[in-house]
Amino acid sequence: MILVVSPDVADIVVPGVIVRQGVTVHAHDARLDVPLAVAAESLRTAAGLEEATAATRAMYKRCGIDPTKTRPSSEALLRRVRKGDPLPRVNGLVDIINWCSAETQIAFGLYDLGRVHPPVMLRLGAPGEGYDGIRKDRVNVEGRLTLADAQGPFGNPTSDSARTMTTPETTDALVVLYVPAAMPRGNGERALALTRERLAAYAGGTEAAAHWR
Known part of the structure; x- marks a missing residue:
């Protein structure tokens, strides 16, 4: 799966790409109950996320979008948790990606x-x-x-399309990390590594690709 970055956004975003084949998508993966609860509790008091949140907001502003009105999915997750809500549960694959996004404050896209x-x-x-x-x-x-x-269009850092959403019938998944170009490279590398690790642990299947575009 080749993802081409248009020259007009190359200095705004440096996407990370993961392709995993043969995944198993549970409608509810009980193995995630404890780690997601622990993650939510930690996120409520976590320090040091402000820089990553600010970088993602700046990426939006570069496109003329007010991030206080159209929030990055990563920030929306963090705000939800800090209001006392748990991390949302959709299906096992979505839950993994939301977990990674909330902790890294990088917006993710997940596609069948x-x-x-x-x-x-x-x-x-x-x-x-x-x-x-x-x-x-x-x-x-x-x-x-x-x-x-x-x-045509099927995803963005705030909200993805119904056409390409993952379901329990999904077998091959595409994950895109919308890493702001202004964010330190190490942040994106750690986020990519963390996501690959969790997908391997909870989604099964085989990694077909993991790289930067």
Whole structure:
């Protein structure tokens, strides 16, 4: 799976890409109950996340988006937990990615690779572009960072599409880390390594790719 980064966003975002094949997606993975509860409790008082949150916000601002009105998914997760809520549970694969995103304060995208139609490009959305979101109405991506395949846009750092969402029937997964170009390289490398480790531990299957674009 090749992801091409458009030149107009290359100095804004440096995406990390993971492709994992043959995954098992549990509707509810009980093995995650304890680690997610521990992670949420730790995140409520965790220090040192401000720099990563600020870098992701700055990435939004570079695209002309107010991150206080359209929040990165990573920040929305952290705010939810710090209000006293648990990390959300959707399915085993989504839960792993939300866990990684909340802890690293990097926005992630998670996609059913079988529903993605290459070639795939990370670019700015064109006028009028958008898609049906997951549990949401139309998601507008005009002027925003977006992933697009042969059928059009399907993901961004705030909200992904219903067309490419993962379900318990998913067998091959595409994970994209929307790492801000201004973020220290080490942050992105640690986030990629952490995600690969957790996918291997809880999702099964075989890693087909893990790299930067």
